[in-house]
Amino acid sequence: MTLESPQCHFSDEILSREEVQGLLKTQAPGVERQNLLKMLVGWEIAERVLNGDRLGIGSGTTAKAAIRAIGQRLLSKEDPLRVVHGVATSRELAELARSVGIDVEPFDDTLQGLDTLPLEPDLDWGFDGADEVEVIRDASRVIKRFRLIKGYGGAQTIEKLIARRCKKWRCIVDESKRKDKIGAFAIAVEVWEDKLDEVAKIFMERYGATAVTRRQGFITDQENCILDVQMQAGAIQVGWEQEWNQIDGVIDNGIFDEVQPAEVLVAHADGTIESLKPGDVI
Template identity: 30%
Template sequence: MSEVDQNTMKEKAAQRAADTVWSGMRLGVGTGSTVKFFIDALGKRRKEGLALGAVVTTSDRSRQQLESLGFTVGELSDVEHLDLTIDGADRVDSHLDGIKGGGGALTMEKNVAVHSLHNTWIVDESKVVDHLGGFPLPVEVLPISAKQVFNQFADEGLLPRFRTTDTNERYVTHYGNFIIDLYIDPLPAPRGLASYLDSTVGVVEHGLFLGICDTVIIAHEDNTIEIKKRQ
């Protein structure tokens, strides 16, 4: 699949998602290449009269894009809850569970998602898998104990690697933490692994988003749009 074809699919999924947004809604907006198309579509709807009650986003990049289109972006702490959050996903399975955090914003993404009444993910068909895997699982960790946590993951056979920048320095998140990517593939037992990570001292958050997504909008290469909802 060419990059042009993939971008066309992403744009179609993003447009379908934008059509589900209504005036007065308190909206959460994620980050990533597909969400960029969604924000562009949202900007067109604003010109047509869309007026949102509140907008919260998970990244500076999305904030800048939204503000450039005339939206006022607030903080999650400013709202009791969000009506809908629209985001992308790095992988999503048939149960609508997913891996997120490839862009490094997993902690904010999960905070926004769990405080939203409904979560929709927009993806192209390349992100859909039968069993979660095919993408490193990000784990955000505190710098003070990052070495110990890394060694613990290695002892457990989770194949950890510190995420690094283009200059080979450790990647630092918005909250000043490091990310350890786990290269186990496929994930042996996502819920068991999530429980293990949740209980590991030094782990801030992980990229397993289980039981969170309600709807997935999937753009296929044959120009069809598939919508899956949690049963």
């Protein structure tokens, strides 16, 4: 199977948090409900932004919802929010953030600075979505850590680097992204074009991938290709994130075991937001 470049069908419409919660009560159909949940958690992020904050801005449709909600706050004459700074993880999201009034670092400057990251986090906090979230708990049901799969938008390499620049990094998802085990979603792997066949063979033969496909018509912001690696659900081992990055030709991959969110915010169909943090008992 050949994968096409992901297309975003997320609505540009901006609804207030109250409007979103009201529509959720009407039992909106599947796709519409998922978009409403993204708006809901987007507002949760927007309402936490303080004047002058320097944000790490993630990629994907849920991050877009948060950016638009922040923009609504910046437009409101009654809202004290006047200035927000940001560093984006993709050119597309940098343009969107700038269009709603966020003072965004030029994306070319962001790309040029990836090899010389600050020794200490220089962004107040950041947010990003995820394709899958697994909560790791101990025998007492205490959250120890999270495992994430990201990369449907192909920006996972930059997302990891910007997340490391954040003093606190939050993951924002709708309830469909919470999984018992990560792995149902294909893992995006950024690869040099001249190494695609060699790397694909390694994933099939060494790691038992059920399918490895090049994402057709898609080039990352760093001008590399994406291989989508499908594993059996539950088969993704801790340690593979770094191990895969040692394969010749691999830039980075969509397993997020090393970069840990300080909080995962989950939007639910009843209009509530669930906050999950290490140390919580659930």
